[in-house]
Amino acid sequence: MCIFWPPRLVLAMLVPILVTSEYEYLGWKDLGDSYGKSPQCMDIPEDLRLCYTVGYHRMLLPNLLEHETMAEVKQQAGSWVPLVHKRCHSGTQVFLCSLFAPVCLDRPIYPCRKLCESVRDSCTPIMEAFGFPWPEMLNCSKFPQDDLCISTNTTDMPPSPDDSPACPPCENEMSPEVILEHMCASEFAIKTKIKEAKIENLDKKLILQKRRKTVSGNLNKEELKKLVLYLKNGADCPCQQLENLGNTYLIMGRKAGKRYLLTGIHKWDKSSKEVKKALKKLKSHKCPVYETVFK
Structure with a gap:
């Protein structure tokens, strides 16, 4: 028996139901010390x-x-x-x-x-x-x-195209909250320009300009020098930020296996209050500890 959400007090009216031994439901009072x-x-x-x-x-x-x-x-x-x-x-x-x-x-x-x-x-x-x-x-x-x-009621319904961004790291909403979320999901952030974006298998490979400035994270000089980023499964997905490679970007990423994945990209504009606010908030913001959950 499935309870379709939202339950609206229907849960409170449910009577005890016999269940199989495969998955036994116990009353909260029966759970005891275990x-x-x-x-x-x-x-x-x-x-x-x-x-x-x-x-x-x-x-x-x-x-x-x-x-x-x-x-x-x-x-x-x-x-x-x-x-x-x-x-x-x-x-x-x-x-x-x-x-x-x-x-x-x-x-x-x-x-x-x-x-x-x-x-x-x-x-x-x-x-x-x-x-x-x-x-x-x-x-x-x-x-x-x-x-x-x-x-x-929507268990079998896939998300509509409007509900699921094709390239999550390319989400272009310039708000401090979105930028902070990307920063928190990242291990490093740098300020740089993109030299080239090309397709490699199912991914999009980003070749960066030589001039790169670390904004946050602990990339050493050698890692920063050799850094190449991949937009996972991004071969065919739209990414507005990659349409103009002349811009300077705040680029965020994290290491996954032997690769560095792009986790966020936002245009770096000197007049952008959103980027400044996000970087200022980051100093005191307590990010969720993703590694303790996604493993």
Whole structure:
């Protein structure tokens, strides 16, 4: 039995259902010491950005990912906010929040495997563009197929072209928030011009001009000198910033295997208040720790 979201008090009316031994649902009170701390129902705080607008206001802690403190939930959940903003699937927020901030019931209700697979298949290309794999903690085989679970009415619907940017690193919204998200998903940022952009297999390869200035990160002189960036799976995707190679850009990237991936590119304009604000905010901004989640 699937629960189509938003639940709107329907969850509270559900009666106990017999389930198979393959995936047993236990009441919260039955979880005992094996679950850790006794579960508590509490308000979803406003600074839990991933789930504050999900459609309900109370959540259980510990959650279904075994996070026992709100501080841990916020740190881990913060890593996923940029993915929701990419709109790779309409059910991304529902799927993630069913685990990070489960709705208050007398038993844990997990997301349906079909929902997990749909979100995974739609969003993995976006994540891979930034050098992150789909994490093992969200292995879809862990979730139920036919039992009581959370789904959405749009599970089988792929994102529309308007909802899913073809080249996530090329998102051209010049706002401090977007620039900060790209900076946080990156290991370094440099100021430079692009000499050439060419196709290599399914990727787009960026050859940089010799003059390069480090803005953030820890690239050494030799790495900076030899730096070549790849726009993963970007052979055919549009990237407005690469249409005029005469401009100076703030270019962000991270190492994935033996390659350096482009994770963000924004035009560097001396009069750009957005870039200046983003760089100023970066000094005090606390980025999500992606490496603790995407591994």
